[in-house]
Amino acid sequence: MSPDHDNPRATAPATAVDHESVVDAACRITSIVRRTPILTAAVPTPNGPVEVVFKLEYLQHGGSFKVRGSLNALGRARENGTLPAAGVLIASGGNAAIGAAWAARYWDTPCTVVVPEAAPPAKLDRLQRLGATVHRVGSSYADAAAHASTLARELGAVKLHAYDLPDIVAGAGTIALELCEQLDTPLDCLVAVGGGGLVAGLTAGVRGTDMIHGVEPVGAATLHRALAAGAPIDIEVNSIAADSLGATRIGNLAWAAASTGRIDSLVVDDTGIVDARRWLWDELRIVVEHGTAAALAPILAGTVTETAGRTLCVVLCGANTAVSDLG
Structure with a gap:
C-alpha cells in the first residue's frame, strides 16, 4: 500500500467494493474462519420488547471480525x-x-x-x-x-490498512454472505462504525433488499459528519469507545459505499453505549467492547424499531476487552 492510503485527501475518489469481490474473499477464507452463529433475543425499548437477531462475530478467531x-x-x-x-x-x-x-x-x-x-x-x-x-x-x-x-x-x-483496503473490506463483507444464508427475510442491520471497513463490506455483501445502519458515538462520528458535510472530513475523537472506533476520518471505501444510499448513520452517546454493553452482560452474559455495544444502543433507545416482514440484526463485532471494566 502506498503512503497515500494514510491520507484520504491525497487519493482519488474510491469505488465501492463490489459483491463479486466479497464472494471471491469467501472462496479464499471460508475454510479458515469460523462461521459465527446467530442468537435471537427480546430487547426492551420504550415501546415494548422487540425481537433482535445478534450475529456473534466476536466469537471469530482473534476475538473480532x-x-x-x-x-x-x-x-x-x-x-x-x-x-x-x-x-x-x-x-x-x-x-x-x-x-x-x-x-x-x-x-x-x-x-x-x-x-x-x-x-x-x-x-x-x-x-x-x-x-x-x-x-x-x-x-x-x-x-x-x-x-x-x-x-x-x-x-x-x-x-x-485497518479499514480502507479493498481486500480488507471484501473479507469483512463475508459476514453478510453468512447472514443471508442464516436469515431469509430482509435485514435492517446495525453495525458500529469507526473507519468504516465493516459497514462498507456488509453493504457489498448483503442483498438489495437489506439496509445497513451505521452506528457511531457522538464523539467519534466520522460517517455522520461526512454525510452532513457532503464529503469526508477530519474530526476530533472523544468517546468511551475510542479504543475501537477511534478513526479521525471515514475511509474512502466506506464513503464510496455510503454514497450508494444504502447506508444511514445513527449517533449514540456514551451513556447509551455503556447501557447497551451492560444489558448484553446482564441479560445474555455477553461481554463485548464499548464500540461493539454501540450497535445495540439505538434499539434500546427506540430510535430503530421493528418493521413488518424485516429482521432487526445487530452485528456484535468484537470482544477484546476485560470483564473487570463492566462495573
Missing part, C-alpha cells in the same frame, strides 16, 4: 507471490492488529503492529501472545498510522 480481512489480504498476496520475507505491518487501535497477527501466524509470516500508547492492555496482551512485534506510538490511530508508513518502508513489509 478483523481477521476476515487480514486472511483475505494475506491469502491474495501469497497467491500473487507478493508477500515478502518481512511479512506484514499494520497500524491499529487493537482489533485490526490482532486480526493481522492471527492471519500472519496462520500463513507463517512475520507481523509488526503499531498501536497508540493508550491501546488497552487486553489487546496488547493478545498481540504479544500471537507473536507480533508491537510498537506503541502516539496518542491516536492517526499518529500510529503515520509512523507505520515509515516503518513499513524501512522493514520492507507489506502494509495493511
Whole structure:
C-alpha cells in the first residue's frame, strides 16, 4: 500500500467494493474462519420488547471480525507471490492488529503492529501472545498510522490498512454472505462504525433488499459528519469507545459505499453505549467492547424499531476487552 492510503485527501475518489469481490474473499477464507452463529433475543425499548437477531462475530478467531480481512489480504498476496520475507505491518487501535497477527501466524509470516500508547492492555496482551512485534506510538490511530508508513518502508513489509483496503473490506463483507444464508427475510442491520471497513463490506455483501445502519458515538462520528458535510472530513475523537472506533476520518471505501444510499448513520452517546454493553452482560452474559455495544444502543433507545416482514440484526463485532471494566 502506498503512503497515500494514510491520507484520504491525497487519493482519488474510491469505488465501492463490489459483491463479486466479497464472494471471491469467501472462496479464499471460508475454510479458515469460523462461521459465527446467530442468537435471537427480546430487547426492551420504550415501546415494548422487540425481537433482535445478534450475529456473534466476536466469537471469530482473534476475538473480532478483523481477521476476515487480514486472511483475505494475506491469502491474495501469497497467491500473487507478493508477500515478502518481512511479512506484514499494520497500524491499529487493537482489533485490526490482532486480526493481522492471527492471519500472519496462520500463513507463517512475520507481523509488526503499531498501536497508540493508550491501546488497552487486553489487546496488547493478545498481540504479544500471537507473536507480533508491537510498537506503541502516539496518542491516536492517526499518529500510529503515520509512523507505520515509515516503518513499513524501512522493514520492507507489506502494509495493511485497518479499514480502507479493498481486500480488507471484501473479507469483512463475508459476514453478510453468512447472514443471508442464516436469515431469509430482509435485514435492517446495525453495525458500529469507526473507519468504516465493516459497514462498507456488509453493504457489498448483503442483498438489495437489506439496509445497513451505521452506528457511531457522538464523539467519534466520522460517517455522520461526512454525510452532513457532503464529503469526508477530519474530526476530533472523544468517546468511551475510542479504543475501537477511534478513526479521525471515514475511509474512502466506506464513503464510496455510503454514497450508494444504502447506508444511514445513527449517533449514540456514551451513556447509551455503556447501557447497551451492560444489558448484553446482564441479560445474555455477553461481554463485548464499548464500540461493539454501540450497535445495540439505538434499539434500546427506540430510535430503530421493528418493521413488518424485516429482521432487526445487530452485528456484535468484537470482544477484546476485560470483564473487570463492566462495573
